[in-house]
Amino acid sequence: xxxxxxxxxxxxxxxxVNSLSLEVKSGxxxxxxxxxxxxxxxxIKMIVGLLNPTEGEITVGGFNISNHYLEAKRIMSYIPxxxxxxDKLSGMEFLHFIADMYNVDxxxxxxxxxxxxxxxxxxxxxxxTESYSHGMKQRLVLSATLLRKPKILIVDEPLVGLDPxxxxxxxxxxxxxxxxxxxxxxxxxxxxxxxxxxxxxxxINNGKLIALGTMDELKSIYKLQSNRLEDIFFTILGDKRHxx
Numbered sequence: 001x002x003x004x005x006x007x008x009x010x011x012x013x014x015x016x017v018n019s020l021s022l023e024v025k026s027g028x029x030x031x032x033x034x035x036x037x038x039x040x041x042x043x044i045k046m047i048v049g050l051l052n053p054t055e056g057e058i059t060v061g062g063f064n065i066s067n068h069y070l071e072a073k074r075i076m077s078y079i080p081x082x083x084x085x086x087d088k089l090s091g092m093e094f095l096h097f098i099a100d101m102y103n104v105d106x107x108x109x110x111x112x113x114x115x116x117x118x119x120x121x122x123x124x125x126x127x128x129t130e131s132y133s134h135g136m137k138q139r140l141v142l143s144a145t146l147l148r149k150p151k152i153l154i155v156d157e158p159l160v161g162l163d164p165x166x167x168x169x170x171x172x173x174x175x176x177x178x179x180x181x182x183x184x185x186x187x188x189x190x191x192x193x194x195x196x197x198x199x200x201x202x203x204i205n206n207g208k209l210i211a212l213g214t215m216d217e218l219k220s221i222y223k224l225q226s227n228r229l230e231d232i233f234f235t236i237l238g239d240k241r242h243x244x
Contacts, residue, residue, distance in 0.1 A: 001026045001152055001183040002047060007056030009042050016042040018207040020056070024185055024200075026151075029178045031194035032187040033233060034204040040187040041081075043204070044156050047185065048078040061151060074102075077150035081157035083141040087130035091121060091140050094129060098144040115143035118169065134161035142170060152183045159190060171197050195229035203236055211236045 002024040009017040017039045024030045034040050045051040046058055049069045058065045063072040085094060095112050116125050119139040129137065138161050145153065153174075159167050175197055178184055188194055194201060201218065203211040211218060218224075218232050226232065 001028075001061055002030075002185055003057075003059045004043075004047070005057045007043075007046065007053045007058060009039075009046060009051060010054045015054075015207050017046070017053075017204075020204070020207075020209050022202055022209060022212060024183055026183055027178050027181045028199045029174060029184045029186065029197055031198035031201045032185065032204065033191065033194060033201060035237065038204045039207040040204060041156055044078075044154055044185070044187055048076065048154055049073060075151040077145040077148065077153050079141055079145055079153070079155045079158055081160060083134075083137040085129040085132070085137055085140065088128060090128055091125040091132070091136075092116075094140060095144055095147065099147060102148045104148045112147065115147060118173075119143055119166065135163060135166065138162055139166060142173075146173065146177070150182065152185070153177065154185045156187045157189065158186060159188065159193060167193075191230045191233055201229065203233065205237060 002022075004020050004022050007017060007020045008015055020039075020043060032040055032043070042051065046053050047060065047065065049065050049072065052066060060072040061075045063069075065072050086097075089097065092112075095115070099112070116122055119142065121136070121139060121143070124132065124136060129140065132140070138158070142158070158174075159170060162170065171193065174184055174186075178199075186194070186198070195215070200212070200214050202209055211221075213221065215227070215229060215232070218236070219227075222232065222235055224232055224235060
């Protein structure tokens with residue numbers, strides 16, 4: 001569902017992403033990990049069409065994101081680390097606006113109410129979003145995203161600002177969506193979340209993909225006894241063979 005082939009993104013002479021190749025399958029939760037400045041957000045912005053790659057090819061759902069970006073964007077949703085809302089709309093108006101904009105058929109009142117209940121937004125859903133906290137905005141954006149049932153969900157730090165109860169809820173919803181066939185590409189600094197819900201992990205550093213595989217595959221490659229993704233992550237980052 002997501003394919004990157006030898007993708008490079010340069011800003012001036014500096015390569016933020018360097019010859020990145022990977023594929024993400026239908027129904028897979030793929031965790032994209034790396035330290036600050038490793039190239040995670042730049043990669044995501046290229047996948048969703050906000051940045052054009054300097055070199056290489058990206059396809060989403062079989063559509064080349066450069067040549068058929070409208071077709072690709074129809075089947076994809078993107079949740080950035082800083083949720084964007086229209087401040088002068090209420091949360092309820094925003095949900096209806098998203099449903100209308102994407103021409104989602106059969107979005108009845110009870111479907112919108114379902115997500116209002118799931119994310120416990122009744123107390124503030126009719127208030128203007130300019131008054132929302134970061135966590136409230138994040139819950140609203142997640143609701144709007146799930147409302148339209150995308151085939152591919154791209155999320156950059158989806159749990160920032162959420163309380164523990166909402167964090168668990170989002171984890172469970174992501175797993176449920178993946179089981180129903182949705183592909184989820186998730187960048188996060190929360191290694192514990194990636195360990196709990198991801199099917200595979202990709203680790204990027206200095207713009208290069210330095211590790212790719214399941215937990216068991218990475219453990220085998222690096223001959224580790226630990227079952228913790230955090231230990232695997234820091235072992236790989238400390239391996240100078242891959243971090244030049």
